[in-house]
Amino acid sequence: MTKLQFRKLAVSTIGVVIAISGVYTASAAHAALDRPGKFSIALIGDMPYDAKGQNQTPAVISAINSSSVRFTLFDGDTMSGKGDKCEDAAYARIKSDFFQKFTNQIFYSVGDNEWVDCDRALKGGFDPATRLALVRSTYFGTAGKYISLGNSTLNTSVLRDKTYPEMQMFSYKGITVIIPHIPGSANNSAVATPAFKTYNDKATDGDDAEYKARDAANVAWINKGFEKAKADNSLGVIVVAQANMDWEGYLRDLAAPNNENTAAYANVKQALLTNTIKFKRPVLLQNGDEHWYQLDMPMNETGGKLVEKDKGSLVENFTRVQTFGSGFNHWVELQIDPKNPNLWTFVPHIINSNLDTHTPLS
Secondary structure, rough: OOHHHHOOOOOOOOOOOOOOOOOOOOOOOHHHHOOOOOEEEEEEEOOOOOOOHHHHHHHHHHHHHHHOOOOEEEEOOOOOOOOOOOOOOHHHHHHHHHHOOOOOOEEEOOOOOOOOHOOOOOHHHOOOHHEEEEEEHHHHOOOOOEOOOOOOOOOOOOOOOOOHHHHHHHHEEOEEEOOOOOOOHHOOOOEEOOOOOOOOOEEEEEHHHHHHHHHHHHHHHHHHHHHHHHOOHHHHHHHHEOOOOOOOOOOOOOOOOOOOOHHHHHHHHHHHHHHHHHHHOOOOEEEOHHHHHOOOOOOOOEOOOEEOOOOOOEEEEEEEEEOOOOOOOEEEEEEOOOOOOOOOEEEEEEOOOHHOOOOOOO
């Protein structure tokens, strides 16, 4: 198997267990022996989404609730970007019919379909800024009145940014979780045709002032999260974001007008690279956006700068998992074992009732 083939490893079969991670020092591995035991987290995204997802998501939630996971990490996109309207009532309904159906706490990293894309005519032509304000007030609250999603609260302190309450971080049993706000649709950066694809039915899209302020806040939040991980002597870090940040440049390099302004993720990706190299222990990036399950190691560097595709040096302690989503409504169990030098083990759980019927060629 070549390095590129290994990096593109993806799993979608029932019952397959994949262990993939970085390498860390013997002293760190020795310290792990004194840590609490193995535990699991549920990883999901891009649901309940459209009518199909709303029919199938209850089975996903039921399976997670019946499992032994401690909490769920949800990487955004609660609604479809192509039909679900961003009406006020939709947000309250999603909170009650989705988030509050989880037995344990669920942590939410905001996607683009619930605010960035709401200016699309088929989603009601709303001002994205008003929809983002509604996302914050419905799911996150404000200082002193923060909202906890799910029906129980994890026994740990969750830190939140005062300006961006959706940005969260916490440490649990030797793992630090960092949740910035990195949505798809070019991170809400200002784009215009023909230079790049827009994400609505207009010639221009996005808001550079909003994007630049939040992008700087995301970098600062990631830096702060890794500082916390170091201070807590964490064995590993999980970063949860909605966007597929185009690690290999394929979306950017598509022929116009389908090429995407994925340079809008450059600052966040560099922050992840710099901190991952310094941290030296396993780092996991969870994202959604593309809906199919994929597991890879997409971070390469030369001289501390990112290098795409199969060039440069592999950053061996960085792993990326892309979760199931709309059209493929299943979930991934992340098993964390401090005594395992790989730390992470991934178990895709296929919901049989959500499988489509396959018709072979005659």
